[in-house]
Amino acid sequence: MSFQAHITRFISLALVMLGLSGCSLLNFDSVQDPEVHLLKVEVIKARLTHQDFKLYFEVDNPNDSRLLVRGLNYKIMLNEEMLAEGKSSDWFFVDGDSRKTLLISVRTNLWQHARYIARLLKKPDQTIHYQLEGKLKTGILFHHNVRILRSGDVIPGDLIKDRR
Structure with a gap:
């Protein structure tokens, strides 16, 4: 091997080692996952054959840096019965230490x-279990999917205003 080949090989190896050590300096542990909450379900049209809703999701970014959101896949269940599922492919940024509302139309x-x-x-006094599960897609260079799982109970009688 010639002297020039040795130098080229040495410089290439040094650049690779410097690049790898630079990656180790990045602290990915301090980055927290964003939180997603279903804020509101708005009924747009309710017909016998189909219903149109607007789902309002809030994406909360607890980090100092801006967060790129590439989309949201979701599923909403009532007592293990799937009520709605879908996805949004909208890309948007959430500034550091802030929140942004994502609006999704559902039929x-x-x-x-x-x-x-x-x-x-x-049985309006009996609790109904609900569950929101999904995946928030973030990042452009380093893709990261944040799993979402929220659940709770609701009593239909509390939501019906004119109960007698």
């Missing part, structure tokens, strides 16, 4: 669940 057919929902509403 679903609750007719197939009409008996089940009617059965649940016959």
